[in-house]
Amino acid sequence: MNTPQVSTTVADPASVAAAIGSRFSVRAFLPTPVPRATIEKLLAIASRAPSGTNTQPWKVYVLQGPSRDSLVEKVCAAHDALAANPSLADTYREEYDYYPQKWVSPYIDRRRENGWSLYGLLGIVKGEKARMHEQHQRNFRFFDAPVGLMFTVDRIMGRGSLVDYGMFLQSLMVAARAEGLHTCPQAAWNGFARLILPHIGAGPDEMMVCGMSLGYADVSARVNSFHTPREPVASFTRWVE
Known part of the structure; x- marks a missing residue:
């Protein structure tokens, strides 16, 4: 056992x-x-996240400068093409189901509240498909962040590795806050994996997990005043005695 880890005291909780x-x-x-x-x-710091039997399944690709910009161009073009021709949906399909195939309450209610609250803040009303498309495409511009991150996992790994990955991603995002940085985790990229994986040099046995934007937040941007609510502890916790 690593003695410094055992004896470390968090001085500023x-x-x-x-x-x-x-x-x-x-x-x-x-x-x-x-x-x-x-x-x-x-x-x-994030690499200290736990993983089953210490498998550490994460693989990270960092995009900056020309590599970032050229990927933005490729995926935005594909996103536009998909909007113009919905039959391309099978061409751009995520490899694993991030969301359920059938939505039920309370999850669909939270999803709708999230979407319409964000659009409402931006003045986008129901039926404005062009504006919705434009806002959604902001994902594929990394929301103008200078750093884009792509995360993959070997397809041979089990679903438990996605649990491990979640802890790694959260550790990375929390560590970013200590440096004055902000992030946006993005599953939106997953449907365009066939463009992304060869662009970043990922091997044929790798699967997209998600993307992430990293940088300094624009505090003056109205969209950054949007914060999602959280359920109270009592609503999702049961004390078993």
């Missing part, structure tokens, strides 16, 4: 709570560059 509590999906970033050393530091 409030900062830990603040890092977790202040994490949210930022949808507008500044162009301010993020140093490579900072990104490497965040990934090193």
Whole structure:
């Protein structure tokens, strides 16, 4: 057992709570560059996330500059093509079901509240398909963040690796807050894996898990005033004695 880990005392618990509590999906970033050393530091911290039998299934691809910009062009073009021709849906299909095939309450209710609250904040009303498409495409521009991250996993791994991955991603996002950075985890990229995987140099045995935007939040952007509510502890907890 690693003695320093066992004996480490968290001297400022409030900062830990603040890092977790202040994490949210930022949808507008500044162009301010993020140093490579900072990104490497965040990934090193996140790598301490737990994984079943220490398999550490995460694979990370960092996009900046030309590689980021050219991927944005490719996926935005495909997104536009899909909107113009819905029959392309089978061409751009995610490899695993992130969402349920059939929505039921209370999940569909939360999903609708989330979507219409965001659109309402931006002044987008029901039926404005062009504006909805434009806002959705902001995902594929990394919301203007200078750093794009793509995460893959070997297809041979079991579903438990996705649980491990979730802990890795959360650790990365919380660590980013300690550096004054913000993030936006994005499953929206998954449907365009056939374009993304060869672009980033991922092997044929890798599967897209999600993407992520990383950078400094634009605090003046109206969209960043949108924060999703959370259910009270009592609504999802049962005390078994």
